[in-house]
Amino acid sequence: MKAYLTTDVTGDLKQDITELLVAYQYSNVASHSIQVAEEAERLCIRYGLPKEWGYTAGxxxxxxxxxxxxxxxxxCxxxxxxxxxxxxxxxxxxxQRLSKLMAVECFQIENKEITGAIECHTTLRANPTTLDLILxxxxxxxxDQADSPPYLAGLLLALETSLESAALYFINWMFAQGVLVKHTWAVEAQLWLEHKFV
Ligand SMILES: [Fe+2]
Ligand SMILES: [Fe+2]
Structure with missing residues (x-):
């Protein structure tokens, strides 16, 4: 994994990830990652988790x-x-799984709450932790698209109820779009969340 690094890691994570992503012509992903970090930090404060967890994972x-x-x-x-x-x-x-590996091997992130949330941030998984849901x-x-997401109003409304409710809203929306293949973890997450609300 370290072969993908372009410079030494300084320990200033925001600076390190920005430099790396820009070096690979992904400045858009750098901006998105900082926005997700700040959003996850806000949600950590709202749901009683250390804000650094959300920021680092983001x-x-x-x-x-x-x-x-x-x-x-x-x-893999x-x-x-x-x-x-x-x-x-x-x-x-x-x-999602390769980002977890890079977090561990390139950025020495050992906190399993953080690495676990990174690992399932696209699909979620059954029995998610609070940080999984937040990220x-x-x-x-x-x-990471230019326009406002079509699901945003519904997602934010569901978030007024709970993190679980918001996650289920998004997974239902995603599957309703007719995705090419359904990842097992997303299917299991949907089932788990549905049972939670029965
Ligand atoms: Fe993302
Ligand atoms: Fe992603």
């Missing part, structure tokens, strides 16, 4: 965008990770 959640799509499956397999059919079909989904939702509120 800065690093998309860091593996610098790894080319065609390298992702083989790279070199770490003995089992790659599912959905991930083989759409290697972009693997960026998942912060990423959707601060999405």
């Amino acid at each position: 800065l690093l959640h998309d860091i593996s965008v610098i790894i080319p799509n065609e390298e992702r499956v083989a790279l 397999q070199s770490y003995q990770m089992v790659v599912c059919e959905a991930e083989k079909k759409i290697p972009m989904i693997l960026h 998942f939702i912060a990423d959707k509120i601060q999405w």
Whole structure:
């Protein structure tokens, strides 16, 4: 993983991730990551978690965008990770798991709350932690497209009820769009969240 770094890591995480992403021509992802970090920080304060957890997870959640799509499956397999059919079909989904690896190996993040939330920020997972939910939702509120997300009003309304309610709102919206493949973790997260509200 360290082979992907362009300069030494200084320990100033915001500066380090910005320099790295800009070096790979991903300044848009750098801006998005800072916005997600600030959103996740706000949600951590609202839900009683250390704000640094949300901020760190937000800065690093998309860091593996610098790894080319065609390298992702083989790279994961070199770490003995089992790659599912959905991930083989759409290697972009693997960026959540590769960002976790980069957080650990390149940025020495050992806090498992943080690395766990990075690992499932695209799909969520069953029985999510509060930080899993916060990063998942912060990423959707601060999405990386130019326009305002079509689901935003509904998501924010659901967030008035709970993090779980907002997460379920988004997963239902995503599946209703007719996604190419349904990742197992997202299906399991949806089931888990639905049962929570029965
Ligand atoms: Fe992402
Ligand atoms: Fe993101």
